Amino acid sequence: MLPEPTVERLSRYRRILRDLHGSGKTSVFSHELAEMAHSNAAQVRRDVMLIGHSGSPAKGYEVTALRTAIGDVLDDPALSRSVVIGLGNLGQAVVGYFGDHHSRFTISAAFDVDPLKIGRENFGVPTFGMEKLEELISAQNIRIAILAIPKPVAQEIVNRLCAAGITGIVNFVQIPLRVPPGVFVELVDIAATWEKVAYFSRRRQG
Amino acid sequence: MLPEPTVERLSRYRRILRDLHGSGKTSVFSHELAEMAHSNAAQVRRDVMLIGHSGSPAKGYEVTALRTAIGDVLDDPALSRSVVIGLGNLGQAVVGYFGDHHSRFTISAAFDVDPLKIGRENFGVPTFGMEKLEELISAQNIRIAILAIPKPVAQEIVNRLCAAGITGIVNFVQIPLRVPPGVFVELVDIAATWEKVAYFSRRRQG
DNA sequence: AAGTGTGAACCCCTTCACAGCA
């Protein structure tokens, strides 16, 4: 199992490799990739090593081959679909984001309590009422959920998600969620990020 | 200077302390706070120690006092205002988010190129055209920017922001930004987060 | 008996540094 930071960097490398491929570059050196990813050459080589790929001193890494190698490690078709819970500003932003970019990821459905939203499509994503949650998740074998709902109802919904077979949650709700073992939760905390930026930008000033 | 993870956790602790205060609890033990923050008691005690605060074996930490202590470390009035660049889905979500919650943070203004958006208010935040960027930032002494614009124009805007005096950027754009030394950038990468959740939720399955 | 404060140990990720290779 790869370290978390490595998985994050691999994701970034891949995006850069995609752009490089688009611009016709066929190979990259570790120090080039490092510069573009705000990392360093040794780190890039180590990360590549960890996924069992290798390059050559003459050419560095082949863009296409490295992309494939990263994909082999990160991608799993069974985990490429997800549901978005909550179509407030944030939920809509996420749907819009992954609706626009036609990426590797698909949002199969969105859920909300607002009758005005239910039954409609947002960026091509159908919206259902909360009562359809379990049905759709199990029918489409969804394993990833993106949570963008108000605090008070979050834990209850999480319980239902986990019971329905969700194994990974991207959590935009600023509260500690209780999940059964085996479910991976990643918190995206914009307020905390803001505070961090404020703290360190102040310090940098000296 | 505190470690990054500590700053993030302090931010979370504080939010929990606010809720505790609201529910009338006047003191907490490290293990209680730890459980609520998905951390552990030793970590909480270490974090508290790092900000020079202390509790007592009998009562643990006083809720109000700890909140104040965290505030003393994290808060800086000069950094409580920010601008949002780009009012697409994500930018609107951020504005809506910090418009709704009347938090410690204020969004002084938003900027966009869309004439339909300029001159209006979103959640009480006035929107300007890009040409007003420098003027408003220096007039209000803004130091934090939240970047939610399309990739192709990101670097150019970042250059202008830094020149105008911005020292911290919350970056929702999935590209490596080049900034002068002294400017702190935190990348919020939803696609990478998704990939991380997918990777580790798969692994957890065993 | 139970919790805090904290030196020290631990662990894991990062970085160094250099042999090997084109």
Next chain:
DNA sequence: TGCTGTGAAGGGGTTCACACTT
């Protein structure tokens, strides 16, 4: 000469463990 692959060193955050306190 310049880059990769990687053992080894390094560094920094986390956890342990226990003296101290109430």
